[in-house]
Amino acid sequence: MPVSLLFCEGNAGSPDARILGKLLAGRCELRPSGGKYGLGSLIKGARATIGKDAVFGILDRDFPDGWGAPIHSPVPWIASDHVRLGWRWERKEIENYLIDPDVVALALGAQAPPPDDYRCALERARDRLGIYQAARAALSECRRRFSPLSCSFGRARGRDKHPLPDDASEQVCRQGIEECVDAYNSKQSVTVARVSESFAERVPEFAAGGARHAHYLTAFAGKDLLWSLDQDLRDFGFTGVLPFQEKVLMGIQNSADDIGAWLPEWKALQDQVDAA
Numbered sequence: 001m002p003v004s005l006l007f008c009e010g011n012a013g014s015p016d017a018r019i020l021g022k023l024l025a026g027r028c029e030l031r032p033s034g035g036k037y038g039l040g041s042l043i044k045g046a047r048a049t050i051g052k053d054a055v056f057g058i059l060d061r062d063f064p065d066g067w068g069a070p071i072h073s074p075v076p077w078i079a080s081d082h083v084r085l086g087w088r089w090e091r092k093e094i095e096n097y098l099i100d101p102d103v104v105a106l107a108l109g110a111q112a113p114p115p116d117d118y119r120c121a122l123e124r125a126r127d128r129l130g131i132y133q134a135a136r137a138a139l140s141e142c143r144r145r146f147s148p149l150s151c152s153f154g155r156a157r158g159r160d161k162h163p164l165p166d167d168a169s170e171q172v173c174r175q176g177i178e179e180c181v182d183a184y185n186s187k188q189s190v191t192v193a194r195v196s197e198s199f200a201e202r203v204p205e206f207a208a209g210g211a212r213h214a215h216y217l218t219a220f221a222g223k224d225l226l227w228s229l230d231q232d233l234r235d236f237g238f239t240g241v242l243p244f245q246e247k248v249l250m251g252i253q254n255s256a257d258d259i260g261a262w263l264p265e266w267k268a269l270q271d272q273v274d275a276a
Helices: 015-023 039-050 101-111 115-142 170-188 192-206 222-228 230-235 241-254 264-275
Strands: 005-008 029-032 055-059 075-078 084-088 155-157 162-164
Touching (some): 005 039, 015 029, 039 055, 055 075, 101 115, 101 241, 230 241
Parallel strands (some): 005 029, 055 084
Antiparallel strands (some): 075 084, 155 162
């Protein structure tokens, strides 16, 4: 059954909404819904109203903990309760697509920077940013996702492991409170040593010769690459990062093409939306 409603990040004028609005025009209703946090709850709420098989969402991938070579297809978005909510972009964020040499050339036409010069500028930005991307990935990996404070304690009982103390006295309850809070805090704490360890592990991946370095248009943050291109874009005749981004977005929106043909991942998303 095809998707009838797709939630996305951002507002109506965001790059996400503008690209998806063009890419999926006529396929489904697109509903920009602000930030990514809470997007899963919106999807589940809408499913309860209009049908489970018709409502999905798409959001940025961010920095994945593990790395595999790109397969040019969006990544399934599976919630912690194993419910399939939709997709994540394969690339780190939406800006990764706006700097792609193929997209830039097709969106800007004769106004596009010389292809070889533009790719060299991207590679210089990549080389400047590799270690910083490793630091960002380490911080992302070590960030503690919110988890609820347990409000029960005691011996696990039955098949569903229901906790209940044998002794429900005030003293035992005070001890249970202390243990629950200590367990919760231990899950939320982040140490410099742990992040530094993750950073050391990630540097070879993002530095020259590393797997993420080789696939930087997927693995690096598109916003970082874009802003690192600022002077190069001015040298190419643009007036900076934001005007360049706007020209690319306008070129996408005004194109007479089916932009699904521009990138394999865009075509894969179209196909999956049609067949979801």
